Amino acid sequence: MQINGKVWKFGDDVDTDVIIPARYLVTIDPTELATHCMEDIDPEFAGKVQPGDVIVAGKNFGCGSSREHAPISIKAAGVRAVVAESFARIFYRNAINIGLPVIEAPQAAQEAETGDLLEIDTDKGNVHNTRTGNTYPSTPYDAYVMEIIQAGGLMEAVTRRVQAKRQAQ
Amino acid sequence: MGQTMAEKILSRAAGRPSVTTGEIVEVDVDLVMTNDITAPLSISEFRKTGLEHVFDPQKVVFVPDHFVPAKDIKAAEQAKVMREFAREQGTIYFEIGRAGIEHVVLPENGLTLPGQVIIGADSHTCTYGAFNAFSTGMGSTDIAAAMALGTTWVRVPPTIKFVYSGELPEDVGGKDLILHTIGQIGVDGAHYAVMEFTGEVIDNLPMDDRIAMANMAIEAGAKTGIFAFDDKTRDWLTAVTDKVLEPVSSDPDAIYQQVIEFDVSNLKPLVALPHLPSNVHAADEITDMPIHQVVIGSCTNGRLSDLREVAKILEGRQVHPDVRCIVIPGSQEVAKQATKEGLADIFMDAGAIFSTSTCGPCLGGYMGVLAKGERCVSTTNRNFRGRMGHRESEVILTGPRVAAASAILGRVGSPAQL
Numbered sequence: 001m002q003i004n005g006k007v008w009k010f011g012d013d014v015d016t017d018v019i020i021p022a023r024y025l026v027t028i029d030p031t032e033l034a035t036h037c038m039e040d041i042d043p044e045f046a047g048k049v050q051p052g053d054v055i056v057a058g059k060n061f062g063c064g065s066s067r068e069h070a071p072i073s074i075k076a077a078g079v080r081a082v083v084a085e086s087f088a089r090i091f092y093r094n095a096i097n098i099g100l101p102v103i104e105a106p107q108a109a110q111e112a113e114t115g116d117l118l119e120i121d122t123d124k125g126n127v128h129n130t131r132t133g134n135t136y137p138s139t140p141y142d143a144y145v146m147e148i149i150q151a152g153g154l155m156e157a158v159t160r161r162v163q164a165k166r167q168a169q
Numbered sequence: 170m171g172q173t174m175a176e177k178i179l180s181r182a183a184g185r186p187s188v189t190t191g192e193i194v195e196v197d198v199d200l201v202m203t204n205d206i207t208a209p210l211s212i213s214e215f216r217k218t219g220l221e222h223v224f225d226p227q228k229v230v231f232v233p234d235h236f237v238p239a240k241d242i243k244a245a246e247q248a249k250v251m252r253e254f255a256r257e258q259g260t261i262y263f264e265i266g267r268a269g270i271e272h273v274v275l276p277e278n279g280l281t282l283p284g285q286v287i288i289g290a291d292s293h294t295c296t297y298g299a300f301n302a303f304s305t306g307m308g309s310t311d312i313a314a315a316m317a318l319g320t321t322w323v324r325v326p327p328t329i330k331f332v333y334s335g336e337l338p339e340d341v342g343g344k345d346l347i348l349h350t351i352g353q354i355g356v357d358g359a360h361y362a363v364m365e366f367t368g369e370v371i372d373n374l375p376m377d378d379r380i381a382m383a384n385m386a387i388e389a390g391a392k393t394g395i396f397a398f399d400d401k402t403r404d405w406l407t408a409v410t411d412k413v414l415e416p417v418s419s420d421p422d423a424i425y426q427q428v429i430e431f432d433v434s435n436l437k438p439l440v441a442l443p444h445l446p447s448n449v450h451a452a453d454e455i456t457d458m459p460i461h462q463v464v465i466g467s468c469t470n471g472r473l474s475d476l477r478e479v480a481k482i483l484e485g486r487q488v489h490p491d492v493r494c495i496v497i498p499g500s501q502e503v504a505k506q507a508t509k510e511g512l513a514d515i516f517m518d519a520g521a522i523f524s525t526s527t528c529g530p531c532l533g534g535y536m537g538v539l540a541k542g543e544r545c546v547s548t549t550n551r552n553f554r555g556r557m558g559h560r561e562s563e564v565i566l567t568g569p570r571v572a573a574a575s576a577i578l579g580r581v582g583s584p585a586q587l
């Protein structure tokens with residue numbers, strides 16, 4: 001998969017409370033959640049972000065609560081991928097499960113700035129920054145995680161298993 | 170080769186003699202939990218599988234606690250979705266009036282046992298490591314998958330061993346130990362790892378303090394925190410269940426990613442200043458920080474022993490006129506006991522409010538949301554920007570004693586300053 005997008009850069013330890021504040025957790029509607037995406041770290045973000053953009057951040061992105069509303073709001077806001085130096089583990093799982101590409105690429109994340117254009121090749125695991133001219137490696141996915149990604153998300157993978165089991169019976 | 174207790178639990182749950190750090194294994198789950206804000210999504214994802222029933226209704230539990238008693242119509246709708254699904258499926262369900270905050274209620278009901286694998290759509294599910302279980306938080310979709318299959322996947326985490334030695338000073342407890350630890354290693358200091366809490370200080374530490382420590386393992390980025398099983402664990406659990414207990418212990422030659430030692434003999438009561446749990450300072454070094462609110466409660470410090478400590482300090486004293494002090498018991502059971510013991514009267518006589526059990530203000534839900542520019546000292550576990558209200562409000566984390574002392578002083582301060 002090839003993802004080309006304009007960068008919005010954030011720092012370290014971006015927590016799920018600032019990605020989607022708890023006051024909005026009274027809904028699971030993605031479009032509504034999208035209107036509050038990143039609100040408590042950048043109140044204007046939801047208005048500025050364009051479909052196809054990418055979020056780039058430092059270490060421990062998505063730390064804090066298990067709310068899946070966080071990756072859902074990011075995805076529904078039109079963000080195509082999140083590139084970070086590292087991810088908090090629950091956020092990472094959640095993003096994979098719902099089909100939001102998360103790419104751990106420390107150097108790419110460090111050197112990118114807001115407004116840069118990133119060209120991400122998820123198959124090769126490369127991140128290219130058109131401003132710096134550099135191509136950076138990313139941490140490859142585990143085979144198990146790759147299966148979930150290829151199925152289109154966790155529930156798609158689970159549903160396939162459930163159906164296969166039924167047919168076998 | 171020796172194994173840590175976390176590895177032993179995962180090996181058993183994976184049906185294998187051993188597991189290797191870093192590999193992904195599929196494990197059977199003993200308990201799957203969600204709450205009123207994460208359940209609706211889990212339920213709609215579960216429906217996608219076309220399955221009619223969850224894998225085992227006696228291993229699936231729903232606890233309304235975050236926004237209940239319902240704070241508004243939308244919260245009521247979400248709680249209703251959960252309640253109706255629980256009834257339809259015949260799962261375990263704790264209604265308000267017989268419940269409270271999930272991580273207080275589940276242990277009280279004997280549902281979190283040694284050696285188990287417990288997952289919950291709530292990041293503080295790591296709390297049950299205090300009972301020698303492998304328990305960890307996940308998102309709603311992972312929980313939906315586990316409700317369908319009765320299994321989940323886990324990347325076998327490395328374990329970091331923490332050894333606490335020395336003699337714990339009087340006014341210092343489990344909350345201070347975990348804040349000190351997070352302050353030293355940072356909010357991703359135990360990234361992806363298991364924190365195994367050991368040492369003479371831990372051996373002597375009461376269960377409620379161990380629970381508070383396990384609860385905040387996630388605040389160091391850990392997958393979970395875990396404690397060895399001992400007489401204290403046994404006594405606690407046999408009072409709430411007659412199930413057979415199957416504890417695990419770490420082998421002497423188990424392999425640790427790291428061993429970190431702390432001598433805590435000179436530890437002081439601590440606070441974590443905004444906006445990270447790792448921004449840790451001694452409470453009595455903060456001399457000029459006025460506050461507007463104090464919250465005592467949550468899954469970290471809303472247990473009976475916490476309320477007793479608070480009452481000891483508030484008894485015969487008055488909450489500062491500029492402070493709103495909100496005491497929220499962790500469960501209905503805690504509320505009942507606190508009332509029986511006269512603690513509720515002490516709180517109210519001191520000018521605090523004593524409410525029913527809820528997460529409420531801990532996540533900025535209701536019952537004490539902060540306005541712009543307000544500052545709150547809280548016994549909860551997160552002080553991220555906007556956590557308890559306006560994005561320009563502040564939360565300072567601490568244990569029950571410092572919270573009570575601060576309520577009286579009207580500023581951040583320690584019991585020694587009263």
Ligand code: SF4
Nearest residue numbers: 293467468528531532
């Ligand atoms: S009390 Fe706070 S941290 Fe604990 S479960 Fe409720 S919202 Fe989460």
